[in-house]
Amino acid sequence: MLDPQLFRTDLEDVVAALAGRGYAFDVKRYRKLEAQRKELQVEVESIRAARNQQSKKIGKMKAAGENAELILQEVAGLGDQLAAAEQVLEKVQVDLDGLLHSVPNLPANGVPDGFNEEQNKELRTWGKIKSFDFEVSDHVDLGTALGQMDFEVAAKLTGSRFVVLKGQLARLHRALIQFMLDVHTEQHGYSETYVPYLVNRDSLFGTGQLPKFEEDQFCATEDDFFLIPTAEVPLTNMYRRVITPAEQLPIKMVAHTPCFRREAGSYGRDTRGMIRQHQFEKVELVQLVHPEHSVQALEELTGHAERILQLLELPYRAVALCKGDLGFSANKTYDLEVWLPSQQCYREISSCSSYDTFQARRMQARYRSEGDKPQLLHTLNGSGLAVGRTLLAIMENYQTTMGEIVLPAVIQPYMGGQRQLSPI
RNA sequence: GGAGAGGUGGCCGAGCGGCUGAAGGCGCUCCCCUGCUAAGGGAGUAUAGGGCGUAAAACUCUAUCGAGGGUUCGAAUCCCUCCCUCUCCGCCA
Numbered sequence: 001m002l003d004p005q006l007f008r009t010d011l012e013d014v015v016a017a018l019a020g021r022g023y024a025f026d027v028k029r030y031r032k033l034e035a036q037r038k039e040l041q042v043e044v045e046s047i048r049a050a051r052n053q054q055s056k057k058i059g060k061m062k063a064a065g066e067n068a069e070l071i072l073q074e075v076a077g078l079g080d081q082l083a084a085a086e087q088v089l090e091k092v093q094v095d096l097d098g099l100l101h102s103v104p105n106l107p108a109n110g111v112p113d114g115f116n117e118e119q120n121k122e123l124r125t126w127g128k129i130k131s132f133d134f135e136v137s138d139h140v141d142l143g144t145a146l147g148q149m150d151f152e153v154a155a156k157l158t159g160s161r162f163v164v165l166k167g168q169l170a171r172l173h174r175a176l177i178q179f180m181l182d183v184h185t186e187q188h189g190y191s192e193t194y195v196p197y198l199v200n201r202d203s204l205f206g207t208g209q210l211p212k213f214e215e216d217q218f219c220a221t222e223d224d225f226f227l228i229p230t231a232e233v234p235l236t237n238m239y240r241r242v243i244t245p246a247e248q249l250p251i252k253m254v255a256h257t258p259c260f261r262r263e264a265g266s267y268g269r270d271t272r273g274m275i276r277q278h279q280f281e282k283v284e285l286v287q288l289v290h291p292e293h294s295v296q297a298l299e300e301l302t303g304h305a306e307r308i309l310q311l312l313e314l315p316y317r318a319v320a321l322c323k324g325d326l327g328f329s330a331n332k333t334y335d336l337e338v339w340l341p342s343q344q345c346y347r348e349i350s351s352c353s354s355y356d357t358f359q360a361r362r363m364q365a366r367y368r369s370e371g372d373k374p375q376l377l378h379t380l381n382g383s384g385l386a387v388g389r390t391l392l393a394i395m396e397n398y399q400t401t402m403g404e405i406v407l408p409a410v411i412q413p414y415m416g417g418q419r420q421l422s423p424i
Numbered sequence: 425g426g427a428g429a430g431g432u433g434g435c436c437g438a439g440c441g442g443c444u445g446a447a448g449g450c451g452c453u454c455c456c457c458u459g460c461u462a463a464g465g466g467a468g469u470a471u472a473g474g475g476c477g478u479a480a481a482a483c484u485c486u487a488u489c490g491a492g493g494g495u496u497c498g499a500a501u502c503c504c505u506c507c508c509u510c511u512c513c514g515c516c517a
Contacts, residue, residue: 038474038475041473041474041475041486042474042475042485044486045473045485046475046485046486048485048486048487049484049485049486051498052485052486052498055442055497055498056442056443058442058497058498059442059443059497059498060442060443062442063442063443068497071497072497073497074497075497075498078497079496079497243434243471364472371453373471374471
């Protein structure tokens with residue numbers, strides 16, 4: 001969330017910045033609630049102060065063996081007055097919190113203007129798009145022909161948007177995870193972390209998925225736990241209500257987890273294949289940094305994700321999301337999009353974002369420099385990479401006319417030296 | 425799942441209805457003393473929110489002793505619910 005102080009001091013600027021990303025802030029409602037809040041809070045606190053003072057007096061009188069009857073009667077009325085005022089304040093505070101909690105982050109400097117995907121800005125492309133001298137298949141046809149990818153049996157087990165992988169393809173899927181983790185831990189300085197896949201409401205609130213996006217989450221209602229939509233949630237929330245000594249920053253963590261998303265509202269999109277699933281694997285990078293370093297950190301983190309694509313020799317491009325395409329909590333996002341021959345276009349395979357203090361404020365994740373007060377730190381994260389999409393990108397980009405899949409050199413050691421996948 | 429014990433400040437630990445934002449100790453910061461080291465003396469040492477302030481400070485109010493409710497003029501202290509930790513038993517990958 002944004003600093004409530006910012007709304008009080010720079011309302012105009014905040015509203016303008018929000019309009020830039022297509023968010024209409026209800027200024028009238030805010031002004032009204034904030035005015036009420038202020039008045040009521042002052043009232044409640046002054047009643048409370050009066051009561052505390054009197055109660056203390058009663059204590060002292062009783063200790064001295066005096067009769068406190070008179071004051072006691074006087075104070076009795078305060079209790080009801082206080083309760084009534086508190087109730088009204090509570091209601092206003094809840095409304096105000098609700099309003100502020102659903103306000104998205106402000107775009108960072110330099111984020112391109114625009115309200116939708118078309119206005120995102122391509123920054124660079126990498127790798128050579130292969131030309132095939134035969135009709136390319138998509139990963140569904142390739143996987144089915146291999147006899148190692150089965151959507152129908154997954155549908156029987158659960159429903160749509162799930163997949164079963166078998167044999168060498170399942171192994172490749174696992175190998176990609178190992179490979180990514182190895183690169184990030186050994187070359188990029190991330191600390192490997194294993195985390196819960198079920199989290200509570202506080203955690204989802206901390207990273208910004210709640211309260212606004214509850215319908216996108218899978219909930220274990222019995223316990224009020226949620227299946228994580230990304231490892232960002234448990235990783236970042238490890239530092240919820242923690243004050244980290246400044247010299248321990250940056251904190252860099254990497255985790256492989258499954259991710260679960262209901263994909264509500266995307267019923268018609270990417271219904272074929274592994275692009276959009278309810279369950280998928282991801283290797284996630286998270287950094288907690290000193291505010292002065294977050295701009296640089298986003299560039300680095302994005303580079304770390306790009307490194308995986310480069311090592312796998314998959315053509316991709318990097319895109320800066322425009323203001324209107326930013327996620328709720330992000331102030332800046334770079335998407336990495338991998339080339340898919342079957343679709344003749346680039347598709348998202350990684351999303352790297354910085355959040356300035358937006359998540360940190362919700363989580364109260366802070367750092368402290370020697371002798372200073374605790375300050376909110378900055379959070380960042382990015383996929384390094386989405387594993388399912390990496391798998392299908394390899395299948396499509398490395399297919400042969402015989403329907404085999406040639407394995408990128410770096411992955412072969414993880415496949416027992418095997419050099420290609422062939423039909424079972 | 426059964427039985428028990430607990431959750432207090434950076435840490436240890438007292439308190440079990442008022443004078444306790446919280447004794448005492450450790451740690452940390454500053455000052456004094458001692459020619460180093462060790463020891464000693466003194467002061468300070470939470471976080472968040474509000475009001476007032478151009479800002480910082482100062483001042484002032486409020487909240488916080490696992491979380492949420494309740495009793496009371498007044499709750500760290502009494503009652504209820506929940507969460508977490510530990511010990512023993514059972515079960516289990």
